[in-house]
Amino acid sequence: MVSPVVNTYPLTNYTFGMKEPKMEKDTSVADRLARMKVQEHNHPHVLLLQIGNTFCKLPGGRLKPGENEIEGLKRKLCSKLAVNSPTFQPNWQIGECVAIWWRPNFETVMYPYCPPHITKPKECKKLFIVHLSEREYFAVPKNLKLLAVPLFELxxxxxxxxPVISTIPQQLSRFHFNMVRQ
Known part of the structure; x- marks a missing residue:
């Protein structure tokens, strides 16, 4: 069996900037932004948004009623990571779904399966691969911090x-990462 290939590029190929704050519904963290500072060493990284000093989440969010999940993810990525400009819109390349997590009720626990006794779960969270082009410009709301976290740290x-983010390395283990150097 041939593993799917995900091209990765050096972190130095990407440029980061700021845009107006995007207030989170569940927090009141003061405005903050820091430039990404991680050691590269050819390890694949996952981009996470940090709220405050501790809470991290994946870029994305809820779909609008009737919205296609791929188009919804592109909309949320633009909202969280793209410049507010109609002339400069990124062409997000959404790859395959690598994980699905379920919240069966109004508790904080999510499961990598829907328990058989649950007929109508309260939430379904899907994790997709987003293939970045060789160069990108990320504009992060001032009240968030963009982190590039190596897979080994997750x-x-x-x-x-x-529990969701910490399993990403296992979810990606079927892929071959090809570090493209130029």
């Missing part, structure tokens, strides 16, 4: 990243 780190 692995088995439930305490810091939670």
């Amino acid at each position: 692995y088995d780190n439930v305490q810091r990243y939670g």
Whole structure:
């Protein structure tokens, strides 16, 4: 079996900027932004948004009623990471779904399966691969911080990243990462 290939590029190829704050519904964190500072060492990284000093989440969010999940993800990525300009819109390349998590009721726990006794779960969270082009410009709301976290830091780190994000390395283990150097 041939593993799917995901092209990755050096972090130095990407440019970061700021845009107006995007207030989160569930927090009142003061405006803040820091430039991404991570060691590269050819490790694949996952982009996370940090709220305050501790809580991290994946870029994305809820779909509008009747919205296609791919178009909804592109809309949320633009909202969280793109410049507010009609002339400069990124062409997000959404890859395959790598994980689905379920929240069966109004508790905080999410499961990587829908329990059989649940007929109408309260939430379904899908994780997709987003293929970045060779160069991108990310504009991050001032009240968030964009982190590029190496896969090895996420692995088995439930305490810091939670049960969903900490399993991303396992979800991506079927892919071959090709570091493209130029």
